[in-house]
Amino acid sequence: xxxxxxxxxxxxxxxxxxxxxxxxxxxxxxxxxxxxxxxxxxxxxxxxxxxxxxxxxxxxxxxxxxxxxxxxxxxxxxxxxxxxxxxxxxxxxxxxxxxxxxxxxxxxxxxxxxxxxxxxxxxxxxxxxxxxxxxxxxxxxxxxxxxxxxxxxxxxxxxxxxxxxxxxxxxxxxxxxxxxxxxxxxxxxxxxxxxxxxxxxxxxxxxxxxxxxxxxxxxxxxxxxxxxxxxxxxxxxxxxxxxxxxxxxxxxxxxxxxxxxxxxxxxxxxxxxxxxxxxxxxxxxxxxxxxxxxxxxxxxxxxxxxxxxxxxxxxxxxxxxxxxxxxxxxxxxxxxxxxxxxxxxxxxxxxxxxxxxxxxxxxxxxxxxxx
Amino acid sequence: xxxxxxxxxxxxxxxxxxxxxxxxxxxxxxxxxxxxxxxxxxxxxxxxxxxxxxxxxxxxxxxxxxxxxxxxxxxxxxxxxxxxxxxxxxxxxxxxxxxxxxxxxxxxxxxxxxxxxxxxxxxxxxxxxxxxxxxxxxxxxxxxxxxxxxxxxxxxxxxxxxxxxxxxxxxxxxxxxxxxxxxxxxxxxxxxxxxxxxxxxxxxxxxxxxxxxxxxxxxxxxxxxxxxxxxxxxxxxxxxxxxxxxxxxxxxxxxxxxxxxxxxxxxxxxxxxxxxxxxxxxxxxxxxxxxxxxxxxxxxxxxxxxxxxxxxxxxxxxxxxxxxxxxxxxxxxxxxxxxxxxxxxxxxxxxxxxxxxxxxxxxxxxxxxxx
Numbered sequence: 001x002x003x004x005x006x007x008x009x010x011x012x013x014x015x016x017x018x019x020x021x022x023x024x025x026x027x028x029x030x031x032x033x034x035x036x037x038x039x040x041x042x043x044x045x046x047x048x049x050x051x052x053x054x055x056x057x058x059x060x061x062x063x064x065x066x067x068x069x070x071x072x073x074x075x076x077x078x079x080x081x082x083x084x085x086x087x088x089x090x091x092x093x094x095x096x097x098x099x100x101x102x103x104x105x106x107x108x109x110x111x112x113x114x115x116x117x118x119x120x121x122x123x124x125x126x127x128x129x130x131x132x133x134x135x136x137x138x139x140x141x142x143x144x145x146x147x148x149x150x151x152x153x154x155x156x157x158x159x160x161x162x163x164x165x166x167x168x169x170x171x172x173x174x175x176x177x178x179x180x181x182x183x184x185x186x187x188x189x190x191x192x193x194x195x196x197x198x199x200x201x202x203x204x205x206x207x208x209x210x211x212x213x214x215x216x217x218x219x220x221x222x223x224x225x226x227x228x229x230x231x232x233x234x235x236x237x238x239x240x241x242x243x244x245x246x247x248x249x250x251x252x253x254x255x256x257x258x259x260x261x262x263x264x265x266x267x268x269x270x271x272x273x274x275x276x277x278x279x280x281x282x283x284x285x286x287x288x289x290x291x292x293x294x295x296x297x298x299x300x301x302x303x304x305x306x307x308x309x310x311x312x313x314x315x316x317x318x319x320x321x322x323x324x325x326x327x328x329x330x331x332x333x334x335x336x337x338x339x340x341x342x343x344x345x346x347x348x349x350x351x352x353x354x355x356x357x358x359x360x361x362x363x364x365x366x367x368x369x370x371x
Numbered sequence: 372x373x374x375x376x377x378x379x380x381x382x383x384x385x386x387x388x389x390x391x392x393x394x395x396x397x398x399x400x401x402x403x404x405x406x407x408x409x410x411x412x413x414x415x416x417x418x419x420x421x422x423x424x425x426x427x428x429x430x431x432x433x434x435x436x437x438x439x440x441x442x443x444x445x446x447x448x449x450x451x452x453x454x455x456x457x458x459x460x461x462x463x464x465x466x467x468x469x470x471x472x473x474x475x476x477x478x479x480x481x482x483x484x485x486x487x488x489x490x491x492x493x494x495x496x497x498x499x500x501x502x503x504x505x506x507x508x509x510x511x512x513x514x515x516x517x518x519x520x521x522x523x524x525x526x527x528x529x530x531x532x533x534x535x536x537x538x539x540x541x542x543x544x545x546x547x548x549x550x551x552x553x554x555x556x557x558x559x560x561x562x563x564x565x566x567x568x569x570x571x572x573x574x575x576x577x578x579x580x581x582x583x584x585x586x587x588x589x590x591x592x593x594x595x596x597x598x599x600x601x602x603x604x605x606x607x608x609x610x611x612x613x614x615x616x617x618x619x620x621x622x623x624x625x626x627x628x629x630x631x632x633x634x635x636x637x638x639x640x641x642x643x644x645x646x647x648x649x650x651x652x653x654x655x656x657x658x659x660x661x662x663x664x665x666x667x668x669x670x671x672x673x674x675x676x677x678x679x680x681x682x683x684x685x686x687x688x689x690x691x692x693x694x695x696x697x698x699x700x701x702x703x704x705x706x707x708x709x710x711x712x713x714x715x716x717x718x719x720x721x722x723x724x725x726x727x728x729x730x731x732x733x734x735x736x737x738x739x740x741x742x
Binding site for chain 1: 375377386388389390422444445447450464465466467468470471489490492493515519520521522523524552643644645646647648649652654656657659660661663664665681682683684685686688700701710712713716717718719738739740741742
């Protein structure tokens, strides 16, 4: 992490250096409550995905709010969180290669670790790494419930791989990973619910195929910010792994949220105007290296008539509509990023604010942890 | 910088952990030579843009190859390079706000620093910061030569701002910043040359307008990887600031390079296959957090029939064409990123290789330095 931080606790938000990631603590805390309120009594545990925030303090607050642990996507990400004191981490991904498997197995000496598999050779390699480290590792068999990414086919193929896990001496079969990433951003609420329902059907069929070998699925996990409530109500999933609900972003805001909690936009990129030489535009100090653009351009919050229209490495061009008061150099704007997860990964700090005051500056401990 | 590095010197490339940024040193060194060979005798100094690499060791090698110093885009980026021993840095950007100006002025105590301005209020603020730090700062007046981003209009407006700089007691007018970013990626060579020629005309008109006040433009700087040769031959520019030429990327490769040096692709993202459960695809361990996607998808090097088609945070889906040998988990692929600069900014290390052996692992010292 860079030694330089954009803010100090107690500072007014107006003095935070730009660009900086601002977290509105009131909105963040409301989002934590909304999620747990929505799923209470539905029989599904909450294990939020820490890839969204990569921040130990946020993980601690999620656990304090009722989460049972966290998800990570990479071994080094899990290492960063275990180093920070988190004791229950599911690595929701396949981990391949001797070096990574050795690190994963060593991590299981210090925390409860589970990991996904979708390949029988990987099952053997993982068991050997666990043996070498003197641990038994919990394993989730990943099934492809519609995203066409990782995972074996549901049903018989899943059952075959579960049997391989059961036969591996240093692994414990813990259940199914049945996350449907592609469904989360389906705009129409009923179309999204239909995809979630299909994923639950695939998960149930896999569970039943596995039961034919008298093997129980302790955990069936899935459910992102877009489908978690449908998944919790399915009667199939008993663990949920939403990530973006704490922050939200411009892309998730384009979903139809009918029948679901209305999460608040708690995360903004604070930017500074650095150039204003034309009537119809200003230039801000945040471009491709401070905001992720994979899910579209950021939106300018609370300033109608201003539109972020073009990014280069460290510049963002803001179009100023006719009749709109044009910002001047030194003015600040708050941007809603298109996609929160890769945006957070561009920053070393999250500046946590209460109203107009900086309450804390949290390191993004797993920033860049992609091994 | 993360304490974890993906490689150690002396290691075979086959053992480098994934994802990792690989630099082919033979290609990198050939690119350094090609640039200096192309501009030799044309009267233009080379001041490469360090925003592309953010790496002190690369800056040192650029200077050893004949560069007069480097460009940076942010104060914190310049600080990282000055801390690493670089003694001549042009900040090719407007720097706004008391905190940043104070840091910039303090940096000018330790190195030759120049900075861009396009606003008379900023000129006053900058001069006051220089006074407070006991320094005189070199200033480049930025003109908009066609990119419609920062910069004053060429000609009379530029001359007016130059006069303000001349009147500021702690600033020294050093010349014009006339970089045409938008021209660099114009595909057709003659259309690109036409835009570069227009930029040179605007720069010359500004120089002449300034000369009416008996003020000389010591430096006229511009010229990126796409137009540097045209700019060097213009007779107008006497300083060039290409960045990407050392690495190249998939987007620059789509340019028509007729009449220019053929830079080699020296930079790849080494990725590992982590899932292969379907005949027509595999999944690699690098997505939105290891590769920039603003200029299109990465290309798979040297493996016809494999195409990177979809990214999520830490996954990349590779389509496998019919009849193509499908990789298996643990296999490695080399990807050519769409855009080199923001891709490098996602990594803490550059793994410098000679043939199949890791020669060095260089920290990306200014990674995330966006203040």
